[in-house]
Amino acid sequence: MQGVVSGIGYREERAAGLACVWRAALPADAGGPFRQRVVPDGCVDLIWWGRDARITVAGPDTGPAPAELAPGDRLFGVRLRPGTAAPVLGVAVDAVRDARIPLRELWGDEAERLAAAADPRAALLGAVRARLAGPVDPFVPALVAGLGAGSVREAADALGFGERQLRRRAAAAFGYGPKTLQRVLRFQRALGMARAGRPLAEVAYAAGYADQAHLAHEVRALGGVPIRSLL
Numbered sequence: 382m383q384g385v386v387s388g389i390g391y392r393e394e395r396a397a398g399l400a401c402v403w404r405a406a407l408p409a410d411a412g413g414p415f416r417q418r419v420v421p422d423g424c425v426d427l428i429w430w431g432r433d434a435r436i437t438v439a440g441p442d443t444g445p446a447p448a449e450l451a452p453g454d455r456l457f458g459v460r461l462r463p464g465t466a467a468p469v470l471g472v473a474v475d476a477v478r479d480a481r482i483p484l485r486e487l488w489g490d491e492a493e494r495l496a497a498a499a500d501p502r503a504a505l506l507g508a509v510r511a512r513l514a515g516p517v518d519p520f521v522p523a524l525v526a527g528l529g530a531g532s533v534r535e536a537a538d539a540l541g542f543g544e545r546q547l548r549r550r551a552a553a554a555f556g557y558g559p560k561t562l563q564r565v566l567r568f569q570r571a572l573g574m575a576r577a578g579r580p581l582a583e584v585a586y587a588a589g590y591a592d593q594a595h596l597a598h599e600v601r602a603l604g605g606v607p608i609r610s611l612l
Contacts, residue, residue: 389415389450398513400424400460402506409453417448420572420604420611421565423463423555425474427484429505431455434496436484436505438470440477441556441565445605457502459509463566464521464554469512474556521554528563529589568603571596575612 390408393401407415419442426439432454441463450456466474470487484492491508498504520540524547527536536559537547551559571588575581585596600608 389417396459396506398462398465398510400462402502403458403460405450405454405456405458407450407452407454411452413452415450417450418605418611419446419448420568421445422569423557423562423565425461425466425470425477425556427459427461427469427505427509429457429496429501431457434501436492436496436501438477438480438482438484438487440480440482441466441474443479443557443561443565444603446479457505459506461509463562464518464525465513466556467554468515469509471512473553475552478556518554520550524551524554524559524562525566528559528566533559533563564599564603568599571600572608572611575608581608 390406391403392405393403396402419439421442421444423441425441428437428439429435430437432451461469466477470477472487484495488495495501495504495508523540524536527539530536531539533547534544537544540547542550548558551557551562555562557565567589571584571590574584574587579587581596582593585591585593588596590596590599597608600606600611604611
């Protein structure tokens with residue numbers, strides 16, 4: 382999708398194996414900074430900042446997080462699907478949960494070279510794809526499917542794991558324990574349906590909430606504001 386959000390030029394593009402790649406820019410004459418509420422989606426972003434040629438890792442969030450762009454800022458981001466970031470980062474994903482850290486802390490000098498490349502977009506995307514080239518851990522899609530269909534205990538049983546082992550594997554792959562992961566994925570399903578114009582009572586039922594009040598409570602907890610304000 383593409384468009385302008387509150388003065389920011391923002392564009393997302395599909396990319397095989399990724400949630401998306403995206404660009405954002407705030408005009409130099411914007412008159413002041415732009416602040417955006419970022420809500421949990423289970424993804425990890427690697428973000429190149431044109432202002433000072435640096436790359437930042439934005440880990441999976443457990444609640445709303447503010448992001449600020451200054452006039453003249455240009456950004457490019459690679460968004461990793463839930464459960465796919467560990468081989469790219471080289472660490473368990475819970476090490477970057479709710480964090481914004483320089484990529485150089487994980488990749489060392491390579492991150493500096495990528496940030497300063499003549500085409501940092503292509504360089505960063507190529508480096509990410511190289512790290513994603515290995516086999517997909519079958520645990521990742523199996524856990525997502527299990528949590529979408531039933532409880533954490535049912536998902537653990539289906540995978541043949543004890544709940545403690547499931548928590549450890551989920552935290553390493555997604556950055557969250559399975560219960561938090563389930564909440565985040567359900568929250569994003571609900572937002573998608575609400576953005577498509579479905580009535581909130583219908584959204585609550587279809588997304589797996591007990592009722593509309595449960596949906597409202599979870600949206601406030603994860604998004605920080607009522608769902609209509611968030612949309």
